[in-house]
Amino acid sequence: MRFFSDNAAPVCPQVLAALAGVNQLDTAYDGDRWSQQLDGRFSDLFGTQVRALWVPTGTSANSLALAALAQPYGGVVCHRDAHINVDECGAPEFYTHGAKLMAGEGPGAKLTPDAIRTVIDPIRNDVHQVQPHAISITQATEYGLAYTPGEVAAIGALAKERKLGLHMDGARFANAVAHLGCHPGEVTWRAGVDVLSFGFVKNGGMSAEALVFFRPELADATLYRRKRAGLLFSKGRYLAAQLLAMLDDDLWLANARAANAGARLLAEAAGDRLVFPVEANEVFLKVTADEAAGLRALGFDFYDWGEGEARLVISWNQRPDEIRPLADAIRAL
Amino acid sequence: MRFFSDNAAPVCPQVLAALAGVNQLDTAYDGDRWSQQLDGRFSDLFGTQVRALWVPTGTSANSLALAALAQPYGGVVCHRDAHINVDECGAPEFYTHGAKLMAGEGPGAKLTPDAIRTVIDPIRNDVHQVQPHAISITQATEYGLAYTPGEVAAIGALAKERKLGLHMDGARFANAVAHLGCHPGEVTWRAGVDVLSFGFVKNGGMSAEALVFFRPELADATLYRRKRAGLLFSKGRYLAAQLLAMLDDDLWLANARAANAGARLLAEAAGDRLVFPVEANEVFLKVTADEAAGLRALGFDFYDWGEGEARLVISWNQRPDEIRPLADAIRAL
Amino acid sequence: MRFFSDNAAPVCPQVLAALAGVNQLDTAYDGDRWSQQLDGRFSDLFGTQVRALWVPTGTSANSLALAALAQPYGGVVCHRDAHINVDECGAPEFYTHGAKLMAGEGPGAKLTPDAIRTVIDPIRNDVHQVQPHAISITQATEYGLAYTPGEVAAIGALAKERKLGLHMDGARFANAVAHLGCHPGEVTWRAGVDVLSFGFVKNGGMSAEALVFFRPELADATLYRRKRAGLLFSKGRYLAAQLLAMLDDDLWLANARAANAGARLLAEAAGDRLVFPVEANEVFLKVTADEAAGLRALGFDFYDWGEGEARLVISWNQRPDEIRPLADAIRAL
């Protein structure tokens, strides 16, 4: 009965089967027939020409994306609570060779054009200060909020006006799209996103994320950076296969919908205890230390989120009957 | 009938089965019960206390190892033909923040103490010149030669005398050990090796190599570097499982022996055409362009290695009856 | 009548004369007889064995210091308004290869142990979060406040407890010491400072700052880093000479006292308009836009400091009779 992290969940059977399906001799690195399908398959999904590269982790996807958008002497505006800022051990700084993360504020880890302007407007346009080169937003945010297409587009417009690149950390992109019910292109390239880290691992995958470039030319240098980071797997087909399996029959969307539905079960039970609206597969709950201990005594596992709050995450494979006992326990607090 | 690269081979069934075997909820990153076994299992294998980390690729293993041994302002002596020098797109420079690779010479991509001294002795001990911090050797070498324990120990003694770290790129460590018939500890820590990139992917694995620290304290900073490089998989148990499966019943050794035996079949057929003795699973052959074309016309695939040479690699899963036709064709040239 | 910046001031005559004094053939780089005196002269000044290196700018001094104290995957706690954080174009990130600046809060750009704990206590001790490696404080602060020996010692004690290095950006160290009236050792190594960027350029020098290591062993790697950064001047004696001239007869202290005295003239005139107490050579003044325009119309030049504030800086060479007209004008506002 773990609600600790979607990282702890198993891999979904279609992904495991896909590994067996490519278990044959083929070209090494990304020259195999499956890796070669990625550009086409993701272009179909997004309704525009993209370049799509497999990478093994969300952190590497984010960092390669930022290295494509920001020079070493530039900066990247992100939310103070952004995963890239607080949970990647300085990977963005490593891959960008020292670009500066510029932290903005806003409830629920959500940036707005105003919040971004608050960060960048005071920066003098001289060589003494690091100039912003890019913006990074997380979809869904670290608190499980989904940016609407309009919200992204407003940030995209600001990015364009200020000549900043726009990156979307989509570790839970699937959950956000499932919640929004929109076309995946609507909340990305149509809204001004240049690069997307499209997460699959939290959503049933094993070890493959997609780095999707809506400005395809940005992929050229990234191919070198990916190799240089030790991320070009010699047997890349086992990563490509995972992504293709997730795209088949929109498995990515089905898994995300299932997880989101589970989160809504908890959200309904939580009522006023909710810290934020539930728009993905994460539920942030106000609970006292005693209440948290009580839930744990019942066998529920979760993350303490600072004082007086708990984070509950629903995984793609948790069935309603596994979640309802927790919902009931929350109601009973 | 591909003899192009062991990277092209499929994954061995025990490894695939191991993935299914860990496909259950567990702690994320490397907190799971399988990742937690690595230190112990590799310590048992090597007969000394080691720290062993999973990483996904040989390039990342090598680069993390070098970052642990060389400061950004230092240098790493390696062979001119070393994989780290010519085929990793500058990954060592990336991970070490710009340490300099210092190329030595020697037949068969093999370094000797003399070859190393030729590189480092002319370096003035002043701040104008990059000072050597480490040595890296490849076991087996890029031309399929195995360093004997004595050869490694001679380099290890030099390293100790000059206060240099010693790294072993063991992308084909299994093949070397299979050839040497020695204990794996004899050719590593007992001979002065500080860090080993222990390769499994070319030997039947899918996406997991082991980074083995014989000076365990070096692992501490590497844990941060691994995360910072985006290499800390959220579902690390799928990497740990691969390594454990390869260690079980010495599968790593069995696979390597099989590949080596296949290479010897070709070596025997090749006779005077051999560029180097065959001490692993690679065969370098003198062939004219016409001869190479003839072999290809028969359906054999391989790598042209400069002018007048070809590289043939045997994979763990190629059976003698699949190899003999090529041996016969070589004899018939 | 410029009160814009002490960087705009000329070089004091003793420093210019010193350049002429060393204008003869001598050993290149730092092998000359003047550079060789620095360790001894600064050891005498501070009353302990130090290593002292010339560097040309405060930014390079700070960045080399931080590179000596923080690993690339570590962090440096500093005030949000610290020069290293806002006015060095990411130089600390460049020199440290991407260490993260961790911003603390506090009035007058002054850090306290509590402010530092607020930054570092929430950092989880795991590999996902950048761990603090060092603290950097500015003496005098960016708002002209001097840390007392006790205040530094409190931070030093925290640094020691948490095993963090402690760097002092002393761009205006002379002004702080002049204000405090203490021995320079009292507010540095006796209080736990490991490395000091001892500024001379703002205080009458031309192009030489001293990087003073109170833990002498830290200088060893820094010698390589200094060269690698292109900072090892081939004619280093012209930098050493500047520092020696400033140390002779405590010129550094005399110049700083003069500048501080000038600032006090303005402070007395400013009364309630002072944003901060004047403890160095900077005066921060509350003025309306109209008042600022009025002062400028009278020929006084200064820096607008956000809305409703102005920064006035007194240089080592500004005489009281040059400052009084501004004092009078401020009184007359």
Add this chain to the structure above:
Amino acid sequence: MRFFSDNAAPVCPQVLAALAGVNQLDTAYDGDRWSQQLDGRFSDLFGTQVRALWVPTGTSANSLALAALAQPYGGVVCHRDAHINVDECGAPEFYTHGAKLMAGEGPGAKLTPDAIRTVIDPIRNDVHQVQPHAISITQATEYGLAYTPGEVAAIGALAKERKLGLHMDGARFANAVAHLGCHPGEVTWRAGVDVLSFGFVKNGGMSAEALVFFRPELADATLYRRKRAGLLFSKGRYLAAQLLAMLDDDLWLANARAANAGARLLAEAAGDRLVFPVEANEVFLKVTADEAAGLRALGFDFYDWGEGEARLVISWNQRPDEIRPLADAIRAL
């Protein structure tokens, strides 16, 4: 009687005088009236529109130039004996964030198109190998040879054909131009050079070199990189003044001619002992250890250059009557 290095020479009086000449209050950094003249003055000198930045050292000039021309994942072709490769402690790797120096061969440290092709032609055009991004040549070379305009143009044509940037390390550019007797533009931008490190310190300057961009747009990012490297002096006018003084009345050329003439005095005396023709201010001489000891016993100081060779360098200020005794001593060997 030192012939050890032109770095050991004093500063020429016009440069010292220029420092006094700017010793007045002015705008900080490079906003002063002298720094603002550099673009124009160097454009006049070269006969084309350039951007010219002061930097303090040749190493920083070279490294900034390479960072402008090569990405971190790229390579720079240079001669094995190039200063950037052997005497800058990895500064190019630091500034470029790890680009790889690719060493070519050729007598006298001189590259040719063929020598460059030998380096770059074997590089496979795939992501596993570092791709060349730029070429760097030294004018005059590390052995005192001058590239003729035609030789540079041949390299420039190759650079253009392969889309590589072309950098010239002109630590002794003045000596080369003095020898060639050509217009400085003829051997730089007209021949395809993109960026020139124009050295003045070895030629009578104190602490200022010029970084000259013949592709002016490359200077934009360099302004940030210069600041980020801690090289933006707060009192930049003291660097600008040095450069302007050297340009006035072609002092740079007069000083170089004087030094070259001195070297020719030695060259004539040396006869068959010359290792290379003397085309700048350096003389490489075949001498036995006994002969070298004999010269030293007479009071002459110089650099042993490997076994059986000595390097003699003439400085701008060494008069013929100071050099002739050494010439006589060489003749008498």
